[in-house]
Amino acid sequence: MDTSESGTQSDPLTSDDTTAAPPRSGGRRWAMDTRPLRIPAYRRLWTSTIVTSVGSQLTAVAVPKQIFDITGSSAWVGAASLAGLLPLIVFALWGGAVADSMDRRRLLLITNTGIGVTSLLFWVQAATGMKSVAALMVLLAMQQAFWGLNAPARTASIARLVPEAQLPAANALGSTVMQTGQVVGPLLAGALIPVIGLPELYLIDALALCVTVWAVYRLPALPPLGGAAARRAGVREIAEGFRYISMHKVLLLSFLADIIAMVFGMPRALFPQLAAQTYGSYGEGLALGTLFAAIPVGAVLGGLFSGTFSRARRHGWMVIGAVVGWGAAIAGFGLSRNLWVAVAFLAAAGVADMVSMVFRGAILLSAATDEMRGRMQGVFTVVVAGGPRLADVLHGTAGSVFGPRAAVAGGGLLVVAVMVALAAAVPALRRYRV
Template identity: 80%
Template sequence: MDTSENSTAERPDADDGTARQEPPRARGWRRWAMDTRPLRRPAYRRLWTSTIVTAVGSQLTAVAVPKQIYDITGSSAWVGYASLAGLLPLMVFALWGGAIADTMDRRRLLLITNTGIAVTSLLFWVQAVAGLDSVPVLMVLLALQQAFFGLNSPARTASIARLVPAGELTAANALGSTVMQTGAVVGPMLAGALIPVVGLPELYLIDAVALCATLWAVYRLPPLPPLDSTVKRRAGWREVAAGFRYIGLHKVLLLSFLADIIAMVLGMPRALFPQLAAETYAPYGEGLALGLLFAAIPVGAVLGGLFSGTFSRARRHGLMVIAAVVAWGVAVTGFGLSDSLWIAAAFLAVAGVADMVSMVFRGAILLSAATDEMRGRMQGVFTVVVAGGPRLADVLHGTAGSAFGPRAAVVGGGLLVVAATLLLATVTPALRRYRV
């Protein structure tokens, strides 16, 4: 391992306020292009490269599991039950994993959890090749995989602040978020193309093999132990509760979580996409409509990431979060009012751009406003909010769509997002006043 990567010059900590002098700012169109300065730092570059593999490979498994369950049962309900089976372990172990990430070397935790994810993918392949055709086995493996992911995610994200200086946190978040959104687009398309060629079991095997590259990249990271090694820390549920108390005492952190909950719970209309594709946009072809609706938000997010150069120059991170969530609500409202499929997809793409902006600046706030000994727990809560919000939205929008019609439910949700966000910003000014 390169010992130069362990020096503070190579990986300055955000906590000490020291950062290398920034290079001259780009001019012209380069001002808008993605800020790639964090990739000049070998340690961050390795972590980011491993994210590319994970983003695409995980989507192969995310497609293969519901496809296999549907092939066995012929029931979409069982596909939904499987999704719920993975949600509870994800939430529980993300909270616990955040506490663990604050007590031990985060590189070591990443090695352990990535190994667990890879072994689980290999077990998915074994059961598929063996022809077990067992939904309970699939659900147990899915729960195990999501538990490892819950342990992994807080440590991975919390490590970023130890690998890049404070001035590059926003750019690093934009790079990571863009890769994840690209994986959400490319992964399912690649899975759809590979299933007829190599078969469904091989998707699991490709994911498992790809995770070996992730393990090698993580192995090459510098050690990331707690900054204050003299303090003895535990990782029990008392420490998890301390993380929630920390959020309550720091308004800007609490408000950043509330802003995301408002956007995702009230304004994520994906549960209504099948009905809208079958009814409102049926003249365009149900298959085409459904594909466009599901792809539009991640495509918009990727475009937002590619033109995220201005993010690094923004200092009022809280105001950027508020503006992005309001823009999300306006775009969702426009989507609900659209009769044309192409205009509807364009509004969803705009919503994707807004979601990317919100994601990047909320992530930067969590990394900069929290101390290093709390970053793991903050990222654990972040994982729970990101995973749980859309699922709650599915229930809320599905119920509202059945009661009032899908378009009324979408428009109502979008307007509620705008109203609730503006009210939050007015009543509690801490978020809108927050500067990096």
């Protein structure tokens, strides 16, 4: 497709030869599609993500660690997580509307700076020995609010930086970096805390955000298209986003697919119980660590070999297949008594999750108009953040009633059944293709 048809800006964003590429042969067909990195603007945005994806995980480890050190209570750690959820939901929905009504580059500069200042405040309170859970919760709420404003603009900008045909590849590149950060960041935090101390983790995150601010500063202006700059960003505009979703079945189905996979099939709340009771003979600590790491590791592997799927044109079928594959892998995990077989199933689920992320993201960016992309990404952020938290409650309750293995296996089979039924009943997702 010609870049002008997909809404992608021309010179200088795609001045390199990004649309025409010779067919790849041999092992290159399997490797990650890196064509979007030929575009300077996207390359800057992606490179900044490499640094901040690790830095953000340092803070994600430091906050619950500090709260537990102060209180000695896991209940307070859980309460802090919920304290950040409401600001994330509210500001992600509003941030999507804002991203559709102002220059997205400017919004990214403001919000990344806000996140950086919040990280500095985290460092100050830790370095001065404040030991206030209330202060930590307020800072966490501020951080999540800025992140909620930032995420829709950041993701919506990608469709203005790369041609539509390369959106799956761009999503695979970004998702792989984020998943790698989820593996490397916590490991790095665990290694650094005994060496440099907890406060310095916050400071490293703040310094990493300086790289992001500089990369965003180097981006071209990304003003609204079609004179949308005169529009407000309020409740009415947020409601317009939900009406837009209800009128476009493929968008609605892409959200439902993620909700089905995460709410019914994300069993992380049962990992501690499984590590202690089912896989305790392997060592509870080893079992718990490998269970939590397995899905991100699988997602990273899926990203590294994303050349196998990122050029697919039937995006709807790719989402359906990925969600069904996720459910089947989770069911296999629930039935496994051997730790390493269980880890293999979770890694396979991670690969399926990567495929789902890539093509759901591509559908949201290609099926929505530019003036609605911010709001679509705002809803997407809420779904991605809220689904696993609902799953924690559902799986925790089901695990107590039916046992952890039955709850996990049943949830995986439910994902398969509901996704197949939805795809059969509503053909819009099956028929969607670029």
